[in-house]
Amino acid sequence: MKGHCLIVQSGGPTAVINNSLIGIIDAALNSTFKGNVYGSVGGLHGLLNGDFMNLSHLSLEERHRLRWTPGAALGSWRYRLTASDIETIVEKLKKEDIRYFFYIGGNGSMNVALMIDEQAKKIGYELRVIGVPKSIDNDLMGTDHSPGFGSAAKFLATCMLDIKMDMKSYTASNRITILETMGRHAGWLAGACSLVEEIDDNCKHLIYVPEVPFGMNEFMKKMESLNKEKQSAVVVVSEGIRDSNDQVISEKSLNKDILGREKLGGVSSYLTDTIQGELGIQARYILPSTWQRSSMLFAAKTDLVEAYEVGQKAWFYAMNNCSGVMIALVRSDDKASYQVSYDTVLLEEVAGKERFVPEGWYDKEKCSMSIDFKNYVRPIIQGEVMLPTRDGLPIYGHVI
Structure with a gap:
């Protein structure tokens, strides 16, 4: 399918959210895709106002630097969408011939992605909508844990x-x-x-x-x-x-x-x-x-790598005719070795829903966490990120 690609970052930023952005861009630029890769400036604000910037021209060095840069490089914006707004967004996507739509965010963002997917289907506009998980709160359903x-x-x-x-x-x-x-x-x-x-x-x-x-x-x-x-x-x-x-x-x-x-x-x-x-x-x-x-100094390398791979997998599934889904991390059952694979979950199973700490993982009397909780979290925080510095301070990148 011809057309262009658009990436949106939404909700609260994280230390590794830009890795998902770059994962999508890298995968697109290393594929046979002939369209442009755009980013929505200011998240929902860019979507509503058609403010898209071309990311296809970012150099390898610029993309690489963004991987250790915290915060949402494209910008984000909190706004309560109406049904009319969704219609406006899809019309703007149609006008710009956007055929691949990637929405990086949490459970509220997945709800927006679902509404956009449903509206596109309603008017018969062919659009592949992929949700890319991001949440420091780790409250997204359908995935073992959330990047960030x-x-x-x-x-x-x-x-x-x-x-x-x-x-x-x-x-x-x-x-x-x-x-x-x-x-x-x-x-x-x-x-x-x-x-x-x-x-x-x-x-x-x-x-x-x-x-x-x-x-x-x-x-x-x-x-x-x-x-x-x-x-x-x-x-x-x-x-x-x-x-x-x-x-x-x-x-x-x-x-x-x-x-x-x-x-x-x-x-x-x-x-x-x-x-x-x-x-x-x-x-x-x-x-x-x-x-x-937003602290990159203590970011977990495991988290950074997984956020990047989630972006790459988002592109893979979009190219394989998937739409209306979110990328999910699936943890291996092997207790001796932490490994994850990637799958998809329907947006309707994720949108607007929250995932809580299991009751058995918290001791109400002692006000402490169980060993199962610690075993769940410990592998996710592994690895260090070495930050390039100048005059003793990190060198970060920017897009907008």
Whole structure:
């Protein structure tokens, strides 16, 4: 099928999202494909306004540099689409003779991809739509894990280790340190901090995930008990933890974002103030914020390679007449050796759905993760990325 290709990056960026972009471009340029490879500038904004840039002319060096550059090179944009917008998008794709459409994003993005695929079919426009998974939250259905999660998990586990080493320096301290991770409804990132809890440093670990209702009374009792035992602790909380009434744990009501979701963040400062105000115990909080999804220094090479391969497989399946699917990572059953293969899953089985930490992988009483959880995460964070530098700082690339 003749025509051109368009790639979109959507949702929150990650440390390795550009690897999926380059994976698609490399596969296209190394094939017999004669059309142009375009990128949508600003994600949905470019789609709605027909702002496409030609990526076919990126040199090998430029493409290579983008592989170790964090953030979405094409740009992203949060926007709530209407049915009319979907019609507009498909008409613009038709006008520009886009026949291969790749949408890199999370579960919300897969829903957009599904709507575009359905609209194209509705008007009889031949368009191959491929979803390319990306999520630091690791909440995508249909895939063993999501590219972007491994690097964010490695970053947070490293943060946890560094914090523990700092706290170990003060042998008489019993301060409470609260580390707040991203994770609106799923606790995969918070759970990843459990990878360093075996280190013997007289530091208690407690992890709170959104999947399990948060009890303030029980929490405060644990803090009081730790203080009496003169034991320091690192408490890891997902930003989206909620009480038994499904209310976000926060001091104030939260504003909504453009998608109608509560703007999260701040649970760690609220808990810190509560501990200090009601118990008089020394406490502090740490907010990695967007750093956890944008740090290339602690990116996992496994994650980088898989993100690139996902892009390449997206091109392969598009060339083999697939449409309305997302690329999925499939983990081998071999426990002795971590390996993944790639398959497809229907967009309708992924779109708008969320994948949570299995109930059996979290101990509610101990507020800790099981060995099965750790065995699941540990292979994904393996490998280091060596960053080229100039004057002591990384050399990143750019497109827009």
